[in-house]
Amino acid sequence: MRLADESAVQSGYVTPFTGCCNVVRAGRRPYNPPRMAWTSLCELGDLNEGAGKYVEVGGLRLAVFLHRGKVHTMDNYCPHAGGNMAGGYVEEGCAICPWHHWAFRLDTGHLRDTTAVQIPIYPTRLLERDGHPTLVQADLP
């Protein structure tokens, strides 16, 4: 197998393999790191109905919301101008960005009135544990 040199990587011809050994291999598909799967973000008691909570985990900056007993997770970065979604609030099933009040659907991440703009969202669940606080978990990439 031919190993690519650094100039080949910089040209975009090959993608560096960033796994366990930092070996660069020509002709390989981009490395897709394993999913983090269900990751604990906070305890349910840390959330307030209708308000966002900022969580940073695994290099992701997230906004977590509690709305009508369900938990939702989306990227914290508003695609309009970078507003802090966790600083927003929930209105009619949408997370409202605190900067210019764009409304993103909690269930899809789309803007309320169009699918043209979307914030990444992540499946989110509650994990109940005997004798311990309920955890909020998200299925993260």
Ligand code: FES
């Ligand atoms: S930055 Fe979010 S609406 Fe403008």
